[in-house]
Amino acid sequence: MSVAKDKERNTWYVVIKTTDPMTGKVHWKKKRGFKYKREAIEYEAKLLLGLAPRNAAHITFEEISERWFEFENTSEIMRRKKREHFKFRFADFYQRPINSITKAQLVQWKIALVEMKYATSTKNSTITYVKGVFHFANAIYGTEDVSKVLTYIREPIKQEHHHVWTPEQFNLFLSCIKPKHTVYKLYFEMLFYTGMRRGECLALLKSDISQDGYVNITKSICHFCDGPKAPKTQSSVRRIKLDEKTFNDIKPLFDIEGPYLFGGCRSLPVSNVDRVFSYATKAAKLPHIRIHDLRHSHATYLINSGVNIVAVSKRLGHSSVSETLDTYTHLLEKTSDELLDCLNIVHKTDH
Numbered sequence: 496m497s498v499a500k501d502k503e504r505n506t507w508y509v510v511i512k513t514t515d516p517m518t519g520k521v522h523w524k525k526k527r528g529f530k531y532k533r534e535a536i537e538y539e540a541k542l543l544l545g546l547a548p549r550n551a552a553h554i555t556f557e558e559i560s561e562r563w564f565e566f567e568n569t570s571e572i573m574r575r576k577k578r579e580h581f582k583f584r585f586a587d588f589y590q591r592p593i594n595s596i597t598k599a600q601l602v603q604w605k606i607a608l609v610e611m612k613y614a615t616s617t618k619n620s621t622i623t624y625v626k627g628v629f630h631f632a633n634a635i636y637g638t639e640d641v642s643k644v645l646t647y648i649r650e651p652i653k654q655e656h657h658h659v660w661t662p663e664q665f666n667l668f669l670s671c672i673k674p675k676h677t678v679y680k681l682y683f684e685m686l687f688y689t690g691m692r693r694g695e696c697l698a699l700l701k702s703d704i705s706q707d708g709y710v711n712i713t714k715s716i717c718h719f720c721d722g723p724k725a726p727k728t729q730s731s732v733r734r735i736k737l738d739e740k741t742f743n744d745i746k747p748l749f750d751i752e753g754p755y756l757f758g759g760c761r762s763l764p765v766s767n768v769d770r771v772f773s774y775a776t777k778a779a780k781l782p783h784i785r786i787h788d789l790r791h792s793h794a795t796y797l798i799n800s801g802v803n804i805v806a807v808s809k810r811l812g813h814s815s816v817s818e819t820l821d822t823y824t825h826l827l828e829k830t831s832d833e834l835l836d837c838l839n840i841v842h843k844t845d846h
Contacts, residue, residue, distance in 0.1 A: 498535045498565070501527065507535040536566050537635060554636065556593045556628060557581070563631040580621040584608060593632050598641045609648055619647045658784045659792040671778035672771060679771040681745055682757045683789065688741045690793035690811050693786050695731070697763060698723045699756040701749055708742040710735050712812065716762055731812040798823055
């Protein structure tokens, strides 16, 4: 059986060979005139099922996968990649008739796959490709899609403990920024005392700051040449209030020509932001943190100060309170210990 192209007519045709089980005589069936290869493959599958269902039942997983590649017009690079997934992580089933593979066997295969020393993303890609072949076989050849029992492997949950600075450490950092870099100093101050993402802060326009100290956060910027983009999530669009000192500190920036709060006519160059941050951190002899950790420092200070977690979540622009809880679980555990200590003091056992 084969699907081929008629170069003279620029169309596709199907040829299928069958054998009469009684006489042993070979029969050939041929159908021309398919405009697209996909149409020819679909016809071949129907023809195969109609004339020799036993042949369809004995098609191997490997054969089906190759037909899947043809049907999807998969590039040669992707074909090689998917074959490697099958040969290295689906080897026991690769050359078996696809109808002989059972749900129970696939469940056992997934259990073994979990234990293999590959990245979770690699294992899940293998599952995706295996499911793709079974789905194709079901849609085109009418075989049972037993791959429905397969679920994806979840990444193990890792509790990330963020490196943060205290307000005292941050003030030491600010004192090490050179006077000529005042605008960068104010930029870092804004990050630490608002919890804004660095891109959100770079994208701030003077018009985003109201006269009563509210900041409208509606965009983010990665590099000036790319221009402002939509924020990370819809919840990232928010309105927050500046503390009094931060608001007073940034007021001189409004007198600088240009629309951007930090930079004037254009946002601050990212490379310069990184350079100034690194220099001042080393000069202050502080533990190394990322610029993004100024945001975590802000949240850490608020939570440790007993601020309501809902208010913290809204200020950070998280999509839900659960995101804040997941991110700062280690802090909340500490707060719970302090809460219990407080209860033990107030509610002493009578003797």
